[in-house]
Amino acid sequence: DAGVTQSPTHLIKTRGQQVTLRCSPISGHKSVSWYQQVLGQGPQFIFQYYEKEERGRGNFPDRFSARQFPNYSSELNVNALLLGDSALYLCASSVQGATNEKLFFGSGTQLSVL
Amino acid sequence: RKEVEQDPGPFNVPEGATVAFNCTYSNSASQSFFWYRQDCRKEPKLLMSVYSSGNEDGRFTAQLNRASQYISLLIRDSKLSDSATYLCVVYSGAGSYQLTFGKGTKLSVIP
Numbered sequence: 001d002a003g004v005t006q007s008p009t010h011l012i013k014t015r016g017q018q019v020t021l022r023c024s025p026i027s028g029h030k031s032v033s034w035y036q037q038v039l040g041q042g043p044q045f046i047f048q049y050y051e052k053e054e055r056g057r058g059n060f061p062d063r064f065s066a067r068q069f070p071n072y073s074s075e076l077n078v079n080a081l082l083l084g085d086s087a088l089y090l091c092a093s094s095v096q097g098a099t100n101e102k103l104f105f106g107s108g109t110q111l112s113v114l
Numbered sequence: 115r116k117e118v119e120q121d122p123g124p125f126n127v128p129e130g131a132t133v134a135f136n137c138t139y140s141n142s143a144s145q146s147f148f149w150y151r152q153d154c155r156k157e158p159k160l161l162m163s164v165y166s167s168g169n170e171d172g173r174f175t176a177q178l179n180r181a182s183q184y185i186s187l188l189i190r191d192s193k194l195s196d197s198a199t200y201l202c203v204v205y206s207g208a209g210s211y212q213l214t215f216g217k218g219t220k221l222s223v224i225p
Contacts, residue, residue, distance in 0.1 A: 033213075042118075042201050042215030043158065056211035090157060099146045099205040103213070105157035 002026070004093050004106035012112045013081050021076045021109045023091030029104070031055075031097030032074040034066055035090040037108070043090055049074055050097040078111075086113045117141060120202050123219035131192045135219050137185040137202030146205035147178055149187050151198045152218065158201055161187075192223045 005024045013019050025032050031050040035043035045058035049068035068074045072093075078085055088110050092103040120137045127133050139147075147164035162169065164176040164185055175188040185202055202216035 033211075035215075040217075042217050045212045045214070048211045058212060097211060099211065100163070102160045103158075105159070107157050 004091055004104050006089075006091050006106035006109050008109060009107070010110045010112075012114060014114050015081055015083060017081050017113075018077065018079045019081060019111060021078075021089050021091075021111075022073065023076070023093075023106060024073045025091075025093030026104055029093035029095050030072055031094045031101075032068055032072065033092045033094075033097070033103065034074070034076045035092065035105075036060075037088040037090055039087075046076070048097055055097060081113045083113050086111060117206070117214045118202055118204050118216040120200075120216040121219045122217075124222060125219065126222045126224055127192055128224050129192055129194060131223075132188065132190050133192055133221060134189075135187045135200050135202070135221075137187075137216055139183050139185070139202075139204045139206075139214075141204070141206045142180075142183060144183075144204045144206045147185050148203040148205075148213075149174075149176055149185075150201040150203055150215070152201055153198045158215075161200070189221075192221075194223050194225065197221055197223045 033048040034046040037043040047066045048056040052068045063079045066076045088108045090108045091106045094101040149161040150158040151161045152158040164178045168177040173190045177186045199218040199220045201218045
């Protein structure tokens with residue numbers, strides 16, 4: 001079975017632009033979470049979605065938004081990009097998003113903002 | 115105080131050594147605890163969950179001390195393949211569904 005897939009793998013944007021990152025969870029997983037990982041830091045929680053509803057949001061500005069589709073895939077959208085948005089964006093899926101569930105991460109999208 | 119704090123590292127140890135990582139968390143209501151492993155330029159992968167009674171998986175032993183808000187990971191007989199960054203992860207509960215990751219501790223096992 002395929003794991004969590006993310007696209008694109010790498011992306012270069014300039015300040016002020018908008019970007020959309022995509023994630024397909026493992027088949028049968030209904031929950032998707034998004035994390036931002038800056039070099040040298042641990043992943044930081046951005047959103048969790050379950051059954052197309054936002055169930056949690058981290059401490060990120062409104063420039064960050066996300067949604068989940070009926071097939072449980074998800075998109076993360078970032079508007080008005082800043083240099084500080086340069087990071088590895090990780091998507092993780094789990095069956096129900098329960099707190100004791102194992103998270104399966106995709107290999108991430110490396111975003112560089114110039 | 116950060117929510118999850120780990121030893122800054124890096125740890126450089128010879129093959130066969132025993133190494134211990136420590137982690138503290140600030141929210142006494144935290145409910146679930148994990149250790150994840152992240153190889154260079156790769157995604158994090160669950161190493162093990164941490165239970166109050168302590169748990170062991172082969173060469174790896176994890177322990178939780180709720181009173182001290184402290185989590186540990188012990189690796190015995192280190193292998194070259196253990197070289198990675200180890201992330202302490204805490205779920206703080208209260209309906210947030212948010213996992214909080216520590217900064218990570220880098221381990222290099224040297225031949």
